Amino acid sequence: MVIHGCWQNIQIIVLAQIYFLQEDLKMNIGVTEISPREVQRKAEKCFKDGYYCCEALVSTIRDEFKLDVPKEVVAMASGMAVGAGKSGCVCGAFNGGILALGMFFGRTEQDGPTNPKSIKCMELTHELHDWFKKANGKNAICCRVLTKEFNMGQGEHKEQCIYFTGLCAWKVAQIVCRELGIKNLDEIDEPCERRKIADI
Numbered sequence: 001m002v003i004h005g006c007w008q009n010i011q012i013i014v015l016a017q018i019y020f021l022q023e024d025l026k027m028n029i030g031v032t033e034i035s036p037r038e039v040q041r042k043a044e045k046c047f048k049d050g051y052y053c054c055e056a057l058v059s060t061i062r063d064e065f066k067l068d069v070p071k072e073v074v075a076m077a078s079g080m081a082v083g084a085g086k087s088g089c090v091c092g093a094f095n096g097g098i099l100a101l102g103m104f105f106g107r108t109e110q111d112g113p114t115n116p117k118s119i120k121c122m123e124l125t126h127e128l129h130d131w132f133k134k135a136n137g138k139n140a141i142c143c144r145v146l147t148k149e150f151n152m153g154q155g156e157h158k159e160q161c162i163y164f165t166g167l168c169a170w171k172v173a174q175i176v177c178r179e180l181g182i183k184n185l186d187e188i189d190e191p192c193e194r195r196k197i198a199d200i
Contacts, residue, residue: 028067028068029065029066029067029180029182030065030066030067030068031064031065031066031182032182032183033182033183033184033185034064034065034173034177034182034183034184034185035184035185035186036169036170036171036173036174036177036184036186036191037170037186037188037191037192038064038185039060039061039064039169039170039172039173040166040167040169040170040173040191040192041166041192041200042060042063042064042169043056043057043060043061043165043166043168043169043170044056044162044163044165044166044169044195044200045200046059046060046165047161047162047165047166048162048197048200051074052077052078052080052081052082052092053081053091053092053093053096053161053162053164053165054077054078054080054081054092054093054095054096054099055074055077055078055081055096056096056165056169057077057093057096057097057099057100057165057168057169057172058073058074058076058077058096058099058100058103059071059074060169061100061103061169061172061173061176062074062100062103064173065173065176065182067103069103073099073103076099077092077095077096077099080092080095080096080099081095082143082152083142083143083144084143087143088142088143088144088147089142089143089144090141090142090143091132091141091142091143091146091164092143092161092165093132093161093164093165093167093168093169094128094129094132094141094168096165096168096169097125097128097132097168097169097171097172098125098128100169100172101121101124101125101128101172101175101176102121104176104179104180105117105120105121105124105179106118106121107121120179124175124179127175128168128171128172128175129141131171132164132167132168132171135167135171135191136164136167146160146164147160147161158197159194159196159197162197162200163194163195166191166192167191170191170192171191174189
């Protein structure tokens, strides 16, 4: 009987945590439906038009979801491009995806690793990581590895990097729709095909 009572208390605590997690995850989002494929295309165009990968992704997610966050959040992404400060480390598109997920699911409290928002954000970031690593066809998220066959100084990487930015934007939009109950307008639940720069 005591065990049953303890189990019931645990269930109540877990349900309360889920409720508060759902409440905490809600921010002022100006849309109730969205096309992740359209988000992908907008992020690609944003990169082509002058932003770095990371900036393009954060800007597109902010704009397309009509988030009530200042445009200055895009500036947080500026140094993360080309593998973080042109160091060739973690892909800037993936970095942008992490920042974008953080806008929706991140925390602002210093309350350790058991915070439900922290746990959820980590899980979703891990999902993005594993998905992107497979989806980019190179089994990597390191900018240096992803672009090793290109002459970066000549801009040979740009078509691929625009596509990778779109991929990460698509996946972030898909995750946000699923997690927050925003209607996904796409009939096809996969990203758009890669395009030539001239077609973007």
